[in-house]
Amino acid sequence: MGLFDKLKRGLQKTKDLLFTDVRDLLKAGEILTDAKLEEFYGRLILTDMGVVAATAIREELRAKHLGRTIVLDELWSTIKAKLKDLLKGGDGAQWAAGDPLAPLNFASRGVTVVLVAGVNGAGKTTSIAKLANLLKKQGKSVLLAAGDTFRAAAVEQLTLWSQRLGCEIVTRPSGSDPASVAHVGGMRAVEAGVDVLIVDTAGRLQTQQNLMKQLSKIRRVLEAVIPGAPHEVLLVLDATTGQNGVSQAKLFSEAVACTGMILAKLDGTAKGGVVVAIRQQMALPVKYVGLGEQIDDLELFDPDSFVEALFEK
Template identity: 45%
Template sequence: MGLLSYLRNKFKKEEKVVETKEPLAEIKEEQIKEETIKPVEEEASTLKEEVKTEQIKEVKSVETEVKKETEVKIAAEVKQEDSSNVVKQVYLEKPGVYKESDKDVYVRGLRKSNKGFMAKLRRLTSIFYKVDEEYFQDLEEILIEADVGVDLSLSLVDKAKKQAKIDRIEDPKEINDLLIDMMFEDYRASGVNKEDLELQFAKEGPTVLLVVGVNGVGKTTTIAKLAKRYIDRKKKVLLVAGDTFRAGASEQLEEWSRRLGCDIVKGNYGVDPSSLCYEGLNKAKSENYDLVIVDTAGRLQNKSNLMAELGKMSRVMKKIIPDAPHETFLIIDANTGQNGVEQAKVFKEVTPLSGIVITKMDGTSKGGIILAIRNQIGVPVRYIGLGEKFSDLKVFDLDSYLYGLLIGEEDEK
């Protein structure tokens, strides 16, 4: 069974999950399907305290129009903003609310990458009726443009070329399928379980997570999303604002701590971040925190200074908690492509990395960076950011990633 067939079979019978606690700001109008609108008329009577009578009438009128089509967007049916808000309020508060599955989030987040990568492969099959040297050259260019990396791209095409000769394959579509299988067999063979990619908590005492990365990659936002993930899992979380050299960094993290309802240790601009680590870990140990997330400065201009700073922070941490930091995550912006891979190489030289978090995958049409990181860095991708919502930060799942990148919305049509 080929990779594409395997993925289609795996996700074919996946059922949509139902949940009633989605935050209002995270619900998009296009998610509201006909089946969620139908019960509005029956359920509206139970919402007398929240919904005004005149608003319920508008929802009923919307319901009548919605039934005329299989699936419609609320924005196209509801002309007045107030009635749209009522629909979303009922949609949130009553049972039967549709929540995206992980696969659906991957499909949405990788939409640009799917259209960019797979569209080019399909275009090759329409141009070439038989494989030749020019075909394989075009194939190399597609992989390189998708941020798979030059070395890996050349290696993959060379393997595909040799296998095609052995199997006497001349159909471009068959070559494409063969290439796709080869692209991911090494990654799959690594045997990393999704459960192992989740943040690993210490058996006793606080778990310390050190977060590194250059400025502008979404480091602070990712810290907030990770904090929210574990706060929702009933963990007591403490943030340490260790980026004391970027103006506004501590204030930004402090604002996130306020919104999330978790504590933070911060200092003035330019203060030694190691002193904040000392204060933060002492607080975490004495007050029984489950997780400490430490932000760091994103300066990469001087490798020796960065190494000295991170080394000092780690030594100070170990005085309080001998095994700290238990995890060190590097944040990489997917839009930086091969520059992100080069950043990872530098940080790996500077400090031990236990995982990589890829952010802003929804903003790039080049989804191959994950393969390049695996091939060139050898550090597992632990989390992937597929959108702006808290719930768009997912533990990396190879099958869902492959489905979103290679199949995407093709099977949804």
């Protein structure tokens, strides 16, 4: 299956929400009324794209099409253009769709360190496996560090992925200081001369403050071993939490300086519009989206492909 088809399939629930019965609402040949616009606005809101984005789309439709005969293709192209605008934002954080590693900031020389953070269950460990797979497919060697020592199962889970991927992993017994895992991981990465070290972290500790402290300690340790590290700090957000996830992510990124986001489980939600809300409400670019539980189910986030996939039948 091509990447675009995968994205389309991953967005199916969001597409269903947006377009089921929409042809009864917006019938070709009828006049576009205020009432129809309001109802369509309601659909947009349900996708969790946020009031600001949904209002911007409604107003664009109003300006261009209100009181006119509905031509569906024209409506869709107005919406698509506006959505692309909203997703691209002002900072030009977008990447050529062809290169899956384009969003990553690589070290100019030596080991590139990617630190992965996010709440428990967001999809961190799975996303790490997927990212390692992407990297390996592009010819990069990868070392994993099992920094979620809070739960024994987390270490086992990443170990299983490492075996499937055929890449080395650094672990410590559960309960160990995750900063020591980061330290050993950094040392081993340099010694082995790998291209990329990916460090997993815990998503839950006794308190949020403990968690944030732990993350900053891991950062400091990595930096001490490898100058300039971590080169990427990716925040993993669970798309199924929709708008709630955005506020959670804000808290997180205030505590640890993040460089980008992975939006996991986009396939499991009709709230795919949350990508737009994130773009509107956070300075952090969405770099990848998760579209399933398998190793190949991670895609670079590209606004144009995203919007086209959302509107393609």
